[in-house]
Amino acid sequence: MSLYEHVRVLAPGLSLSRRDVLVAAARSLGVETSVDAELRTLRTELDAVPASVPSRTAARRRVAETATTLEVKREHVATLRGRMQADDGGNVDAAYRDAIRTLSEAETEHAAAREALADARDQAQSAFDARDRRLHLEDRLGNARRTARRELISAIRPRVDDAVADAPGSEVDDFARADAVSAAFAVVRVGRIQRPIVVACGRFPDRDTAERWLKTPVYRIPPRG
């Protein structure tokens, strides 16, 4: 969020995100940090869209299904074998040979399904490797952003505190303890804003005074009553 977006209307009841607005003010002045180059590099690296991870769902289901089929065929063969031993072959013989053949087919299918799943898992693993690297980059980006914010805030805070002390209607000299309008005045004065902001709080007698103090173009709305 730009500094302008934080402070475009200054009126009583203003709600200000204090740390964010300090960061925005520092950015508006082009304050540099020790991690700017790192941030640029990380953002460029993270621009690339990660490869999607191939779904293993179908392959897993196929392995489970072929395993069930295989088990059924095995039991069938065992049953026929038992029957053959009981009544000395004969009619059962042809059925047994048939069962052996389908069992062998089921074994082949199950083996193929397992191999396909192993391949799919290998592919997914390389996609996960890429995402693993990406997650590390995202974490580094998060750390670098926090460092940048800290540095921006400490770079600008003394100037903002001074401005708070000078702000019309302010009774403190500390940005953190200032009322929201005084705090906003201070960051506007210190920061750089190109577009006019609206001042509707009656702390400046006229527009010229407001613009001189805030160092930025202003629309002044006189307080009611």
Add this chain to the structure above:
Amino acid sequence: MLLVVTYSQAARTSLRNVCRTHAASIVRRLGRAALLEETEHGAFLALRLRQKHPDAVQLERTEPLNEFQDVPEAVREAASAYEDRANDTTPYAAFAVGSPHPSPSTLKNREL
């Protein structure tokens, strides 16, 4: 146990929330991964996470390692001999040379 590994910030956040809400089904949380109880509820939580983040959740089923069943004696002996070595700074590759213990490349080429 069920191992859940996450590969994105969003999936990691979901995992953290699941761990916080269902502590009884979580055996251990390890940063962006977690071990879940091997119950239907553990599986339910794991599957929900994968459903929510299909590209960023890996599920595995783990089992305890019994080295007396699963690991050849030579490997067990190499591990204990190396950890009892006289010189702390000797790398295993050097330790294995001229000893009865397998070299690192031999170990790497043998499936468990």
